[in-house]
Amino acid sequence: MPASVATAVEAAPPASPAAAPSRRWVWLAAWPVVAVLALSNEPAPLYVLWQRDLGFSSATLTLIYAFYIAGLLGTLTVAGTLSDRFGRRPVLVPGLALGIVAGALFATAHSVPALSLARLLSGIAVGAFLSAGLAAVTDVADRTDKRFAGLVASSSMVGGAAVGPLLAGVLSETLPGPSVTVFAVQIALLLAALPVVLRMPLPERGREPRAAAGGRWIRIPNAPRPHRRQLLLGLAVFAPAIAATGFVLSLGPTLLADLLHTSSRILSGATIFGLFAAATGVQFAARRLRTRTDLLAGAALTVTGMAALALAVATTSVAALLASAVLAGLGQGLTQLGALTMLSANVPTSRLAEANAALTAGGYLLAGLLPVAAGTLSDATTLTTGTVVFALAITTLVTTGAITVLRRP
Template sequence: MFILSNSATPLYVSWQRDIGFSQSTLTWIFAVYIVGLLASLLVSGPLSDRIGRKPVLLPALALSLISCAIFLSASSVTALIMARLLTGISVGAIVSCGMAAVADIAGPHRKKLAALLSSSAMVFGSGVGPLFSGIVAEVMAAPIIPVFSVVLALILVSFALVGKMPLHSRRQAGPLVRVPGVPRKAFVHLILAIAVFAPGLSGTSFFLSLGPSLLYEITGNVSTAIAGILVFLTFASATGVQFAAQRFSPARLLAIGVASTAMGMVMLFSAVTISSSVMIFVAATFIGAGQGAGQLAGFTLLNLIIPSTRLAEANSALSVGAYVPAATLSLIAGRVSDATSIETSAITLSVILIIIAAFSAAAIFLFRRRIKQ
């Protein structure tokens, strides 16, 4: 599912050429994905805690198949928007319900392992998608059909896997749909996780939507393979830092996340200032590490203190808190890019996220004892 989420990224340059749309439209296409994801998070997390994991996961996989079918035949902005919307809805269910299903299968004695495996799968799949599609687009004149045919086949396999998962049905009292939240004892943990996860996700969102275009503006010529490698590097870094730091405490992971994000935005600011393509890749590495560490810290904190009966809802709350600012900042970046230049957009985003990272670091320091409890 996460391979699907970003497979279209290196292909947008081709769609822009064939269909014709602006950078602002491109960020709106990305934002529609976020809208679908957020809408799904508001429903899928609390719903799966009450009726079970499979009744939510299987419909989500079905929607992703429809999304693949639309991508295979997309010839308009409307089709791209619809495909991205359905992808967002599907991914939202996987983020909340799927990650909770991994925790359910792992059991109470392997909560940190469950958080590591589900969180790393999320970022690694997000990186493999654009790398795969970028390479295919580089070697094939018509990459759309092979890319999304492979993804469609993977999702069909997922149906079989989900069907075999040892997950029990559940029927709990309470409303089926409500705004996701966490118990009062976990509120500070949730806020700190969002304060680190959101800036990192905002940075990676920029690279997903406008990173290849920025690289093109600096170098004058970027292949789809290079664009895919840039996005893959971001998420490979997010994956690597999670395995490298898996034994660290959540508090230390939060500190690594905020420091990496801040350093990444400094590198991005510098890359644009001196027109260095190499530093863009360095920035992507740091920003990916920031998202990976913050994401792992957040899901680990929730896995450790939230009961299984509310875990999918808690995952939804964390994801909503991170994706809302990420979508907002992506839209701002797109508008600034259209109004001025993509370089100005990158500089503006860098300054904003460096300031946010500073406040997040202060919050971690103030509440560090609460995190360790």
């Protein structure tokens, strides 16, 4: 996330003199983000297993996913502000701890309430790292290397989201005790991230005056008033794009199992891996493009992905479903890169974590509501009807957002 405005960079508190910023620390700071974001999507391939054993419906499945969104959004109302005021570490360490607790709950869950609680805690952990973690990656970079740091921060988010479901799919199919094995490995990854969080050369923010920190601690996250237009433009295309990927995460395995007649957890995990791997790769491929190009191209890819999703359910085609997942990932990757770039290029670092939290909260709010609505509609009608209506809704929203971006300078 570049910071091309010199005054915004100069407003940041001085970094600790003990360790000079370097690209090595940028990569290291991204590792905890990858580890925690892996937890965000790791349960997805196991939903079919839990659904079979516990006997819950598609609506209940999307409701469990909504607990994750609730934990995430609730955390974003406070984590960005606390991080900007007191520093990244006081937010990141508790986030890691809650991620470990969530992993333990997933490993031993035998009821819907247990799964819901685990999903809630994982949402809190992810919320901490989507605000403070992404900002920390930028913090440890040299002020002349912010664009590289932004690319690493954004790709670490989607890269972790890609690794988790693939790991879960492979381990659950090839080793005994599917959920126990998967989340024991995940807990080990989180523990390995702790020393990095503790040693990162981060700015000390505890002595910042209250006014600089932005007032109340708990509030709806936002960008500073002069930069809210950039936030809204980013959300106009990023929110529908991430809602599209949210559908794949929550109902994709059910589509594979019930509609396309395959229950392979490896295929389910590989589908989600392909989605987020595409989102990661496209960000590196598009690193030299203009921000507007990122947003418009991402919107176009999201629309194409929704067309492929509708085709998949109409023709019961696994290939079309996989294509829709990859296209949705490409759309999220480009819109996310464009939106984060706009914010970090303009927002002072003293408010950057909060602005990142605002972008993420807006995106995940839609990503929570629409898949739940689609799951409820699918139970009331058919899975095909719910999927097609969802695809049409996303197409309408992202097209409207793209037109808005196109009309703005």
